Each structure stands twice: as C-alpha cells, then as structure tokens.
Amino acid sequence: MTTHHPAPHHPAAHHAAAHHPRAHHPAVVDAEACSAALDRGETLPWTWYADPAITALEQERIFRRSWSYVGRTDQVAQPGQFFTCEVGGVPIVVTRDRSGGLNALVNVCRHRGAQVVREDCGTRKSLQCFYHAWTYGLDGSLRGVPRGDREADFDTSQLGLRRASVDTWGPFVFVHLDPEPAPLTEMLGELPELLAAGGIDLERMRFHHRVYYTIEANWKIAVENYLECYHCPVAHPGLADVLDVSPDAYELEVRPTFATHHGVVRDIPREAGYPVQGPVVEGQYHLVWPSLKVNVNPGQPNLSFGPVHPAGPERTTGYLDYFFGDDVDEAWIKAMLAFDDQVGAEDTDLVESVQRGASSGGVERGRLLLGSEHTISAFQRFVLGRLRED
Amino acid sequence: MTHVITDACVDEKDASCMEECPVDCIYEGGSRMYIHPGECIDCGLCAEVCPNGAAVALRLLDPAAAAVHGPANDAFFTRVLPGRQAPLGSPGGASRLGPLDVDPS
Numbered sequence A: 001m002t003t004h005h006p007a008p009h010h011p012a013a014h015h016a017a018a019h020h021p022r023a024h025h026p027a028v029v030d031a032e033a034c035s036a037a038l039d040r041g042e043t044l045p046w047t048w049y050a051d052p053a054i055t056a057l058e059q060e061r062i063f064r065r066s067w068s069y070v071g072r073t074d075q076v077a078q079p080g081q082f083f084t085c086e087v088g089g090v091p092i093v094v095t096r097d098r099s100g101g102l103n104a105l106v107n108v109c110r111h112r113g114a115q116v117v118r119e120d121c122g123t124r125k126s127l128q129c130f131y132h133a134w135t136y137g138l139d140g141s142l143r144g145v146p147r148g149d150r151e152a153d154f155d156t157s158q159l160g161l162r163r164a165s166v167d168t169w170g171p172f173v174f175v176h177l178d179p180e181p182a183p184l185t186e187m188l189g190e191l192p193e194l195l196a197a198g199g200i201d202l203e204r205m206r207f208h209h210r211v212y213y214t215i216e217a218n219w220k221i222a223v224e225n226y227l228e229c230y231h232c233p234v235a236h237p238g239l240a241d242v243l244d245v246s247p248d249a250y251e252l253e254v255r256p257t258f259a260t261h262h263g264v265v266r267d268i269p270r271e272a273g274y275p276v277q278g279p280v281v282e283g284q285y286h287l288v289w290p291s292l293k294v295n296v297n298p299g300q301p302n303l304s305f306g307p308v309h310p311a312g313p314e315r316t317t318g319y320l321d322y323f324f325g326d327d328v329d330e331a332w333i334k335a336m337l338a339f340d341d342q343v344g345a346e347d348t349d350l351v352e353s354v355q356r357g358a359s360s361g362g363v364e365r366g367r368l369l370l371g372s373e374h375t376i377s378a379f380q381r382f383v384l385g386r387l388r389e390d
Numbered sequence B: 001m002t003h004v005i006t007d008a009c010v011d012e013k014d015a016s017c018m019e020e021c022p023v024d025c026i027y028e029g030g031s032r033m034y035i036h037p038g039e040c041i042d043c044g045l046c047a048e049v050c051p052n053g054a055a056v057a058l059r060l061l062d063p064a065a066a067a068v069h070g071p072a073n074d075a076f077f078t079r080v081l082p083g084r085q086a087p088l089g090s091p092g093g094a095s096r097l098g099p100l101d102v103d104p105s
Helices: A027-039 A052-061 A184-188 A191-197 A219-226 A237-242 A330-358 A370-388 B016-020 B045-049 B063-078
Strands: A068-072 A081-087 A090-096 A102-106 A121-123 A142-144 A163-169 A172-176 A205-215 A251-254 A258-264 A282-288 A292-296 A302-310 A316-325 B003-005 B026-028 B033-035 B055-057
Touching: A027 A370, A052 A302, A052 A370, A068 A081, A068 A090, A068 A302, A081 A172, A090 A163, A090 A172, A142 B045, A163 A184, A191 A282, A191 A292, A205 A302, A205 A330, A219 A282, A219 A302, A219 A316, A219 A330, A219 A370, A237 A330, A251 A370, A258 A370, A292 A316, A302 A330, B003 B045, B003 B063, B016 B026, B016 B033, B016 B045, B033 B063, B045 B055
Parallel strands: none
Antiparallel strands: A068 A172, A081 A090, A081 A121, A090 A102, A102 A163, A163 A172, A205 A316, A251 A258, A258 A282, A282 A292, A292 A302, A302 A316, B003 B033, B003 B055, B026 B033
C-alpha cells in the first residue's frame, strides 16, 4: 500500500533490462495464456513491464479510453482561468469560458499542430497559438486566422480545437478523450459513498498543496504495490504502528471499477508517528482503474487524490493533491505529512527494486498470494482486458 | 483587409486589445485606440478580447460602416497628427511609440 511518494528523481536509474531481449508487441497474442496464469495466481509477464510497445498500447487502450483526474475546480473557478494537462499523452487545456462553461480542449493547433497553450495554468481572454496566431475562443472555437480571408473554401467553423469530455465530482475535474464516454459516475461507482461513510465531507475539504513525483519503474508496478498491504508489516513499520495490518483485520476488496483497502487503527496503539485519534477512524485507500489513488489516513479529515502515468516503459510520474478539513490545524497536517512521506519513500524503494528485478529477464513472472493480493490480480485482469480490446 | 477599432472605443480605452495583440499593432491615441492597417495580421484576437465590441474585422462590416470606420481608424497613421510634422507611417510597434494624447483632427 502506498499513500504517496515525493520520490527523488534518480538520474542514474537502473535500466538493466535495456540489454535483454524482450518480447515484441503484440505480446497480447498470448492473452489466453496470460488469463490462465492470472487464475493460477501468477502475474502478467514481466516483459510487459519494460516493453515500449506495451506501454504505447496501454496509453492507447487504457489511458485514452478512461476518465482521468486532471485537476481541481478551484483552478478554473473564474472565467478565463485555465490549466493544462495530459490524458494518455494527449495535451489538454481545461478552460472556464465567459459563459461559465467548463471545456476540455485538445491543446493542439488545428493548423500546424503546435501546443496552443504552453503555460501550466493562468488566466486568458482567448487561446492564441504562438506560431501563426490562429486565435481560438476559450470554448475552443476558431475565431481568427491571419490571411484566412484570402483562402477559398476555408471554413473556420470546422477547425476549432478538438473537444474532449469533461466532468466534475466535488472539487475534482476529470477528462475523457472520447466525446461520448460512459458517465463518470459509472467509473466512480460507490467511491463517493465510501468516502462519505469514512468521515470525508468533500464540501468541507480545502486544497492544501500538490506533490509531484517520479518513480523509476513501470506504472503497473507502482499501482500494484499500492494494491496490497501484504508488504506493510515488513516494509512499513510506521504504518503498521498506526493500522492493524494483520490479514484478518485489514480488508481488501475489489469493486467493478476500483479496489479498496480499509485499515482500522490498532486497538492497543503503538507509538504512532502522528496523532491518529479523530473523527476519521480508519484508513481507506482506493485505486480507481487504471491509476487514480484516493487516500484517507486516520485522524483528522484528510484526503490525497491523484494519478500515476507511464512516462516511458520504466518510468512513472504522478502527483497527489492534498486536501484537509477546513478546521484541521497545521501542526496536525505537518505531522501527518511527515508520516505519509515516510511511507511514500519506503514504497519508492520497493517499487524501484521490483522494476530492476522484473525487467532483468532473470524470471518470467511473479507468483501472487491470492488471499492477500487478489486486488493485484483484479488490476492485471483489467489491464489484460483493455489490451485485448481493439 | 484587417481589423479596425471603431468609435465604440472612444473614452473607453479598455486596452485589453493592446495587451493581447501578438504583433503590437494597436496604438493608443488621446480618446481611443487605432489598429495599424499594415502591421495588423488579422488574427482577430483584439475582437475576441475587447469588452466593448470596438475591435472588428473590416470585412465583416457592411460597406457603409466600413467606409466610415476604416478611414477613421487609418487616419491616425496617414494624417499629420496635431503637434507633429509628419504622419506616423509605420512605427513598428505601439510599445516602441508609446501612447499619444492626440487623435486625428
């Protein structure tokens, strides 16, 4: 289980697998065998964790076909506000237009393909490409093209920025590249109810800060580490001081679109790294397919929320937006974050070690404990299912 | 055919157009702005950002309005402004010239 990883960037990352032969895409031709292996408690082939062709296929069939968390409503509260992001490697700009509408636009000029908006966030009155000054409204419609009036049959109405779908849940903004995707609520399932039942009232949560991180590992390894707490007694002593991580107390559950952990605070507290008593009586940690982490630690109302993305076959980037209840004091926040950072650092070490071993070519695949790691199997089944889709 | 500033700018001078213009071709006169007809690239950004609807594409005006607003806009550059010896011509950028407190008579 991972809460977050403000992981240092390791420029001298190990890429031992670079010199080993790898299965060529499409490795998914072995889908039936892979499915049978998952039934036996085996993992997907380790070659899938270092193969650029698999990563490209995952971008296309997983990340470009899913709702992605991209930012917060407070970033686009006022007309003209915008922020940029990527969904499945596609640049996106989210804007609040003058009519108050929320837009997700493919941030690629319809002329020559330049990125129209190059800042991370800010306020604009329009979207103008810096290359030839094609000018778009905040809603993406093409409003002006220098010399366009000299062209015959030049229909600007057909050349607006491509639109993606955008939706919100509480303070969270999601984007889907498909103009007519399945509803966001379908992906979220019962997650809103689970959070509410756990003492998290989104109306009273306030954004505190964002943490970016890079991990030198395949994104699936980062997710899979998050999905089990079998490693917690061994690798996370601080976490194990707070939560009862024994197999009979710590609950793992697979839902149709996400996996969830519930961990209760120990009956007989050990010395914990931060004050764990408070209205939030249990830790809950959710992973919404494919890669959205939703973390609540016990104690005062707190929430961290954010995705990981493949940044290459053996590199993962991600961020977490931290929220706290509006009456939580900074001293508690500081103590909880120190605890959280420690768990994150431990997880980064674990995940990068797995990457080095898994990508070495020395072993074909791993063997899971289905009693404690069935959430990993469920995730891998999701990945396999998506990669088999046309 | 480029964009022009109409008299809807008079005494407004919101200046959003000047701030946003990618080629710095919108000049400030005493009572209003003027778009340089030779320096304008006709991108339409000024029309997009002007809160007063004063920046317009000349080609989108009806002929009678174009015959009024086009020359009124261009006169800032083609006529000799009060207190000057020669027309402005093409100054090559409003920030280079700076604001003037006069308009064509």
